[in-house]
Amino acid sequence: ESKRMVWSTYSSSVLTDYAKVTRLIEGNEYIFRVRAENKMGTGPPTETHPIIAKTKYDRPGRPDPPDVTRVSKEEMTVVWNPPEYDGGKSITGYILEKKEKRSLRWVPVTKTPIPERRKKVTNLFPGHEYQFRVSAENEVGLGEPSLPSRPVIAKDPIEPPEIELDASMRKLVTVRAGCPIRLFAIVRGRPAPKVTWRRMGVDNVIRKGQVDLVDTMAFCVIPDSTRDDSGKYSLTLVNAAGEKAVFVNVRVLDKPGPPQPPFDISEIDADACTLSWHIPLEDGGSNITNYVVEKCDVSRGDWVTALSSVTKTSCRIGKLIPGEEYMFRVRAENRFGISEPLASGKMIARYPFDVPSEPKNARITKVNKDCIFVAWDKPDSDGGSPITGYLIERKERNSLLWVKANDTAVRSTEYPCVGLIEGLEYTFRIYALNRAGASKPSKPTEFVTARAPVDPPGKPEVIDVTKSTASLVWTRPKHDGGSKLIGYFVEACKLPGDKWERCNTTPYQIPLEEYTVTGLEENAQYQFRAIAKTAVNISRPSEPSDPVTIHPENVPPRIELDLSMQSQLTVKAGTNVRLEANVYGKPMPAITWKKEGEVLKPSEGVKITTQRNLATVELFSVNRKQTGDYTITAENASGSKSATIRLKVLDKPGPPASVKIKHMYADRAMLSWEPPLEDGGSEITNYIVDKRETSRPNWAQVSANVPITSCTVERLIEGHEYQFRICAENKYGVGDPILTEPAVAKNPYDPPGPPAFPKVVDTTRNSISLSWSKPAYDGGSPIIGYLVESKRADTDNWVRCNLPKNLQATQFVVTGL
Template sequence: MCYNVEFKPKSVDKWGTACTVKVPEATIPNLTPNEIYSFRVVAINEKGKSEPKELGLPVTAKDVAIEPSVNLLFNTYTVKAGEDLTVEVPVRGRPKPVVSWKKDALPLKQTSSVTILNSVTASKILIKEAGREHVGKYEITLANTGGTVSADIGIIVLDKPGPPKAFKVDAVTSDSITVSWSPPDYDGGCSISSYIVEKRDTNSQEWQLVASNVARNAFKAGRLTHRAEDTVVVKSGETLKINADLAGRPAPVVSWTKDGKEIELRARIQIISTETSTSVIIKDCIRRDSGQYTLTLQNIAGTVTMPVKCVILDKPGPCAGPLQTTGLTAEKCNLSWGPPQEAGGAEITHYVVEKRETSRLAWTLVKGDLLKTYLQVTGLLKGNEYIFRVLAVNKHGLGEALQCDTVKITDPFTVPLAPFSVEVTEVTGDSMTLTWSKPVTDGGSPISGYVVERLEKTSTRWIRVNREPVVECTTVARKLRKGLEYDFRVYAENAAGLSPPSPARNESGKYSITLENPSGSKTITYTVKVMDTPGAPQALAVQEVGRGSVTLTWEPPINDGGARIHHYIVERREASRRTWQQSGGKCTKQILKIQNLLEGVPYFFRVSAENQHGLGEALELTDPTIATAEPSSPKRMDILDTTDTSVALGWLKPEHDGGSRIQCYVVEVRAKGTDKWMVVGNTKNLTFSVEKLNKGDEYDFRVKAKNESGLSQPKETLASVLVKEPHIEPAADLSEIINHVCVCVCVSLCSRLLHENAMLSLAVTSF
């Protein structure tokens, strides 16, 4: 029993079969949109077909529009800071509605911590490690041909509150200060219960609790120290002036010190004293000018000292070094450092850690908001060399960098030393029993086994004796050919790899025999040579690179194996391949030009020496060489001089000229913060002065070498250069220097009068 479902468009008279089904229902696909159809059904059994039953009315093929709807599971979501949150909203609508999200009336952008997932029945927001930036009002909007609908969802992240705002001093007396503030912008998802008020003297770094349960936005701090130390705060680049009035009979002797040391007079540092006053003037203040300045007055009646603390507001200095690297493995390492000694007159807010590979010039951000003075850096590439640096940040900007030495990312262990004392203890017609001694050190990783190789005296090819590593320090070499002489060598293996082979020529050298009796002694010296294949050549280097060619040079091996070196075998391989190819045949000199290389392809090269006993060990270049006609990049880009409108640059010649003479050098400049490089000139010299720069701006510079084939890769300055006139100490007459003070901050001191105003720093936190 089955059913035939037939259909007929309104414009057609002939019925067609849509489908055949065994159940009394069917879905008719592939209809023309907005076309009017008639439908009928015919029942079929073993006897035949029934009369058709037609649907009463024609039907138009079109979607039924259903207005979108949102079914919120919750109106508000709460999550602890640092935890993950999933917001799921079931949706309906036909056709499928278009879903859009907003946060605080702005389109919600997907980031590394926010992901939006849409399906037919729901829309989800996935928040990873929720923080304050995720707090707000989220709006979901659904739209289709049936209409548009929106719904709001609130997300609250439970965290510590933000800092109070508008902190100010309202009133000051001789022993108290009244302060006030405004509530923080972010309350951490809960109402503020109270505030904590702390204080510290300006000559101390330690904060002391004043009150811990302040409920209002104002507080009076009492019992403060009368006549606290004078403090002068000056911005970097401004002029500091400390004045003091003098009195005493006879006239006192005046001396100024900074941090306990006598102040050295320089072009920008002056001490001016008269019978009634003295002053210290420091122009163009820098961070190092911060410290305690002490005026000492002395005569026969006594001595008086007046301290003044000076704080220079600036970016922080370098962090306290060295930048230590510990816990080194094949993919991570630990960095640690100390806070900067010069904080720039402001609290250090965080640290920025960066890294770069030694083969690159660009620094990559590792962590940009670090609050601690240590960090574990992960995701490093085994075998690569890295340089790390850390910069402290305060409210005035990014400080100077503390940089570490080059760090090679390897396992904390190395390959073991070579086994030694390899001996043959037993010989048969087709086998030899070998023994040897363990390496002196295992490289920090236990030795997993030993690999034994043999060499027939008439051959140059070493053949492995054991398929699997030998655990003990003995093995039997079988299937040897009767009457032949064999050499054996042994490697030790640990987690880092194979050791060097056991030494085969330790017996070479001078031997002395001494005969002695009561009548005297006699010494005879013999020279013993162990005849073997030569050692590896020395000092393999690339002398010249040209279009499709590389010229190599090297030195003879230290050990010639007791026989004259006949020739050298030079081999090459592409960096992407493992097989070596011989180049240039048998070379009798210690130089070879290898030609017919593919331009732009990196090659590795190695060279082996050969004597009458066979081919020796190979010496391989550690870095690949590219046979290109363009020169290599210039070396060592330096800043020679700066003025308020120009920068003088200098560099060294490229290591390779590409096989043709260097025609000129092209100098380019880029303003800091932009991506566009501009050519400012070319020169045949190794120096160039870039003119018409904007005073006070920072620039990056780079230089390219040019020959007849084209330009080299650029060599950039390591850091941006600030365009300003350098400070040069005058050579002779100081009276001709014009004293021009832009901003003066003066503090008057008097040895006979105590100030009534105390100076105190306060801080407010909330919880």
């Protein structure tokens, strides 16, 4: 206790951060302290402020001074309001006291507390002046008395009517529909005034309700109010001293009326539509807070809430099933309820249009190391709904996945795709979007590598000027950005101005690093610059040329040949040959190349170029037919000049002119041929002879060093068919072969026919003499001998009796029998 200042331990085992202390003495003042404790000991304490132990309820507060409402010479009616503070307990009654103004003693009017807040005080002395005070009482006790009322003389006064409206009546009185309307006011006047309640309107009559007067309170009660009871009400008091009127505004709050038609359905999609309606004619006296929209699938017939917090008179309904028929209804809502619905007609969820067709002509317009510009043309059809944007996708060459290149729809027909990796190849495709969705993708662009941009070309140089033209040359860009260079743009600026005008419309008109600008103004001064264009990119302009004045100069043509071109140029067939000549003259001469008098034109294997003063003819993989004299002619207005370059092409020889099999035998063949008509510009060193059996695909070499135009091929197999080929060779190579017709390996004659039947001329004990006639056909070759055979009559085995070469006569003696 704070008076004793002696601490006592209430508890030493509290485990929470709070505790309830009991057994205190009411009215005593206490201080509490808390200490934390651990295994090392107890810490320092923390103290509370002093606090008195008492209950949480008090006696009531002091009421406001009471009012005296009705006064007569013997009685007065006193009224009062409850105190603002009831001490935490309900007020159980009031004690009213009175005293005469000059007296100091208060006399109780009520011996015991009364629950009412109104009391008629009687037995007063006429002409005396009285004051009143009131005290409130609850379970705790009697509170302090109020301040005294105003002094009032006990008499019957004549007072004009007065009306005292409650604070709640002075403002707008709001009542919810169905609840009663209660209007009241304190009225005064002597004599008692006549009280009249009216509703301001057509006839100023209250058609329902009750009107009453209780003491000084005038009441008007209208049960079961409706919105029609809203309006302005008047209270009028009339007595002999005058007239008084006050007005009270009443608003009855109710749920709103239904939304108003037309109920429109628009912007119908396959899964959504837009609804719109008008606000209700009657808002129920309260602002419309929202609308509740319901939908009904006609095939199912049940209503479900689609949206419950629509704040406008339109909304977008989604999650419809394509092809289904729907109805909708909408209700208005304020804080007092939901109105009756407004229903729509039927609709079918489907788009009135299609998706667009695919975009056209997707292409790359500009390339950088981390950004590629993609452009395209609009689709042929928008599907019946305007194009809302485009979606771009990209894909790496080694990937199967397409990745979005833009997060939001692109409205234009060109888009820079960023975030690329330098050196990788990309392709792009585009989708067109409308309200129905996305189109099919466009045809993908060609793959393009993300690389640095194209460098500008070199500074242009003016090499020739006429009265209206200027001939320019420049160097290629050092870096083409990884894409093929397709041409150039040339721009001219007339000095002293700074406006650059393009001299050509497309880069394909200037594929090389030279151009003649026409249509220039004579004696005017110009500068020129070039811009490189690749298949996917365009460079910055080059450095401007030096200023040049446009006026003609006349210098006759002059041709200078390099020392290597002045003598005969000998090359091997198959090599590339470059014929060059430096040509000078003003204006720049027109250059013509001729071969053996015929004009030489660019073709496959022939390239003719002129760069600055250097005129060239490039011959690719030359052959013997291109041997000859090449003449260059330079011509301008001041004359003409020609020069000749002699070219000799050395080549392998052509095939032999002809070949034949001179003799064919059973084991050998004798071949002969004519030398080639074309020796390739070098002497034939030898011939190569090959053979093959026609039944086999491979050739076998007979000899690679045949010095003459004939050869005997040996080791043939009799009866087999053979083919032979011969190639000529010089120091530049082996020429094309010539082939013989297939031939069979056999002799040029046949075996002889059989001799005549042998005749027995003589017989001995062990021998027989035979004779015969020569064969009728010798096979085309003289008979060189006969072969005699014998066999025993009882066997089938024939045995030779001689060698053919040893018997040339037509008779023979068989011995050893």
